[in-house]
Amino acid sequence: MTTPPPQGNPFAQGQQPYGQPQGQAPFPQQAGQPGFPPPGAPVPPQPQGRKISFKTIKNIVIVLIVAGVAIGGWIASRDDAAAAAVGDCMHRGSTDDNNPDLEVVDCGDAKAQYKVLAKVEGNYSGLTAQSKCEAEAKDFEYVYTETNGSKSFLLCLKDK
Numbered sequence: 210m211t212t213p214p215p216q217g218n219p220f221a222q223g224q225q226p227y228g229q230p231q232g233q234a235p236f237p238q239q240a241g242q243p244g245f246p247p248p249g250a251p252v253p254p255q256p257q258g259r260k261i262s263f264k265t266i267k268n269i270v271i272v273l274i275v276a277g278v279a280i281g282g283w284i285a286s287r288d289d290a291a292a293a294a295v296g297d298c299m300h301r302g303s304t305d306d307n308n309p310d311l312e313v314v315d316c317g318d319a320k321a322q323y324k325v326l327a328k329v330e331g332n333y334s335g336l337t338a339q340s341k342c343e344a345e346a347k348d349f350e351y352v353y354t355e356t357n358g359s360k361s362f363l364l365c366l367k368d369k
Contacts, residue, residue: 289313290355290364298369299323311353316369323351327365332356338363 289312293299298321302310314320326346333341333354342349342365349365 290353291357291360291362293325293328293364295325295328297325299325299364299366309353311364321369323366324369325364326367327363329363329365330361331363332361333363341365 290299293311293313297313298316298318299311300314300318300320300322302312311323316324326349327342329341329345334356338352338354341363342352346365346367349367351366353364353366355362
């Protein structure tokens with residue numbers, strides 16, 4: 210009769226796995242190794258600067274873009290003819306008679322083409338605009354009307 214073989218590794222003889230001696234760390238720390246403080250040394254504190262997250266930066270950029278578009282749209286849609294007053298000088302930005310794109314300019318500016326002699330609130334067109342300007346400003350040369358509901362007006366203009 211035979212006896213069964215002993216259980217386990219007959220070659221282990223009380224050693225740690227991978228041939229490491231008992232009681233030692235697997236990779237001892239070498240003094241002076243870059244990037245690793247010696248054992249027991251204090252860990253340097255992390256910098257305490259406030260970090261701005263990507264999300265915060267993205268939100269700020271979006272707000273600035275929306276504000277820029279809103280302000281640009283307001284400036285582009287502003288009608289200088291509606292803001293004109295008697296005595297202002299105007300520049301014609303377009304050759305289209307239906308949309309002359311009048312803008313208020315300084316009277317000393319070389320772009321100044323017309324002078325506003327009268328501004329009359331109300332809705333005027335054709336002959337009624339001509340007769341109204343004759344009554345308001347005798348030496349007018351041009352009539353500009355803008356119909357915009359309650360903000361309709363008439364400008365009586367003359368060459369500068």
